[in-house]
Amino acid sequence: MPAPTPTELFLALGSVVKRLRHSPLPGAEQGHAWIGAHPAPRHINALLQIATDGPIGMTELADRLHVSLATMSQVVTELGDWGLIERSTDESDRRRILVSVATAHRPLTRAIIDQRLRPLQRTLRRLEPDEAAALLRGLVVLAEELGAATAATKEMTR
Numbered sequence: 001m002p003a004p005t006p007t008e009l010f011l012a013l014g015s016v017v018k019r020l021r022h023s024p025l026p027g028a029e030q031g032h033a034w035i036g037a038h039p040a041p042r043h044i045n046a047l048l049q050i051a052t053d054g055p056i057g058m059t060e061l062a063d064r065l066h067v068s069l070a071t072m073s074q075v076v077t078e079l080g081d082w083g084l085i086e087r088s089t090d091e092s093d094r095r096r097i098l099v100s101v102a103t104a105h106r107p108l109t110r111a112i113i114d115q116r117l118r119p120l121q122r123t124l125r126r127l128e129p130d131e132a133a134a135l136l137r138g139l140v141v142l143a144e145e146l147g148a149a150t151a152a153t154k155e156m157t158r
Helices: 006-021 041-053 058-065 069-081 103-126 129-156
Strands: 085-090 093-101
Touching (some): 041 058, 041 093
């Protein structure tokens, strides 16, 4: 099989992004849990990580999502303002704050996980381990290159 061309990759990624963008979050049609909230991808990513691995500390959450602690703090504050997460103190280290999904929103969060992560799980099951590793590696490299291109464009416009 010949290597895919950049155009084929672009079209395939466009198809994936289109499907993600046009897939409303569960409960959105009834305004459930999102009343007054305008979640961005960073909020959904954090909420999914908290739901999957919570309660979780802020530093660990920032590390897993590859963002600064300041950015993570802002996202968690917004999620807290919307009532989607709860903060607690770690009993073993009283200086450490843990975040978890608010009890009332656990069913919604489970629905989001089912909608957003289940297709990925099914995809990974369909791939051989080396194919799945190559897919992940390719996406990481693509994200790095897109980040570098964005930085270069910003630098040129200064």
